[in-house]
Amino acid sequence: MLGIIGGSGLTKLPGLSVTHRQVVRTPFGEPSGPLTIGSLDGHSVVFLARHGYGHTIPPHLVNYRANIWAMQRHGVTHVVSVATVGGIHPQLAPGRICVPDQIIDYTHGRETTWAEYNGKPVTHLDFTWPYCAEMRGRCLEALGHAGESPLDGGVYAATQGPRLETKAEVERLARDGADMVGMTGMPEAYLAREAELCYAAIAVSVNWAAGRGDSAAGISPEGIEQTMGDMATRIRVVLKNLACMNYGDEAGAATPGGVCDV
Numbered sequence: 001m002l003g004i005i006g007g008s009g010l011t012k013l014p015g016l017s018v019t020h021r022q023v024v025r026t027p028f029g030e031p032s033g034p035l036t037i038g039s040l041d042g043h044s045v046v047f048l049a050r051h052g053y054g055h056t057i058p059p060h061l062v063n064y065r066a067n068i069w070a071m072q073r074h075g076v077t078h079v080v081s082v083a084t085v086g087g088i089h090p091q092l093a094p095g096r097i098c099v100p101d102q103i104i105d106y107t108h109g110r111e112t113t114w115a116e117y118n119g120k121p122v123t124h125l126d127f128t129w130p131y132c133a134e135m136r137g138r139c140l141e142a143l144g145h146a147g148e149s150p151l152d153g154g155v156y157a158a159t160q161g162p163r164l165e166t167k168a169e170v171e172r173l174a175r176d177g178a179d180m181v182g183m184t185g186m187p188e189a190y191l192a193r194e195a196e197l198c199y200a201a202i203a204v205s206v207n208w209a210a211g212r213g214d215s216a217a218g219i220s221p222e223g224i225e226q227t228m229g230d231m232a233t234r235i236r237v238v239l240k241n242l243a244c245m246n247y248g249d250e251a252g253a254a255t256p257g258g259v260c261d262v
């Protein structure tokens with residue numbers, strides 16, 4: 001089953017016909033909200049707003065462990081994270097979309113593993129390629145089918161937030177090889193790996209990162225809001241395309257990788 005984690009600008013999933021909401025308690029506390037269980041164009045999905053349905057949880061206080069645990073326990077096998085980013089790569093102007101293939105983690109103080117809870121001997125999971133190739137492929141296909149031309153691959157820098165970066169910090173991220181900067185990519189991606197979920201992200205550029213492009217003098221919150229609003233409809237189409245694919249849980253759904261008509 002497909003799980004959708006919505007970031008800023010996606011606290012609701014219009015078009016989702018809600019079957020029920022499920023409060024899930026986990027050994028790590030509460031997820032960002034109840035899971036919203038329903039269907040998108042007749043295909044089952046589980047939706048969760050990362051920052052809470054009222055957008056009240058800042059990136060460093062998101063209970064990533066509880067969110068991923070709840071999804072996994074609910075039978076989710078594949079997760080798409082929709083995340084806003086600041087663009088660093090010249091092709092990631094506001095309004096452009098990327099399906100990243102790498103991460104650099106600059107966050108700190110977040111709970112990053114379940115290792116101490118599962119009672120198993122310590123393992124060091126491979127994280128060379130932090131995103132699931134299958135899910136990245138599905139995202140790219142769903143985006144293409146929606147008429148988008150996303151950047152295929154890029155390095156996502158996960159910063160601590162909730163503040164935006166300084167110009168010098170963004171210059172350092174660029175020197176490190178980062179193509180975009182966001183605040184929520186980690187530890188979410190790693191926890192999904194630990195949970196054996198096939199996880200990928202659709203990164204939506206909503207501003208030039210600090211000091212770049214029209215953010216040279218500063219980042220305009222109004223500009224971010226405007227772009228997020230403009231992107232919502234486009235992302236909805238992409239998510240419908242993703243929901244139409246077969247995740248092994250629905251007889252009669254489109255063939256794996258196939259996209260139904262929308």
Ligand code: HPA
Pocket residue numbers: 084085086087159164165181182183206207208209210
């Ligand atoms: N930096 C960090 N996170 C973000 C940004 C940014 O510029 N834009 C959207 N999320």
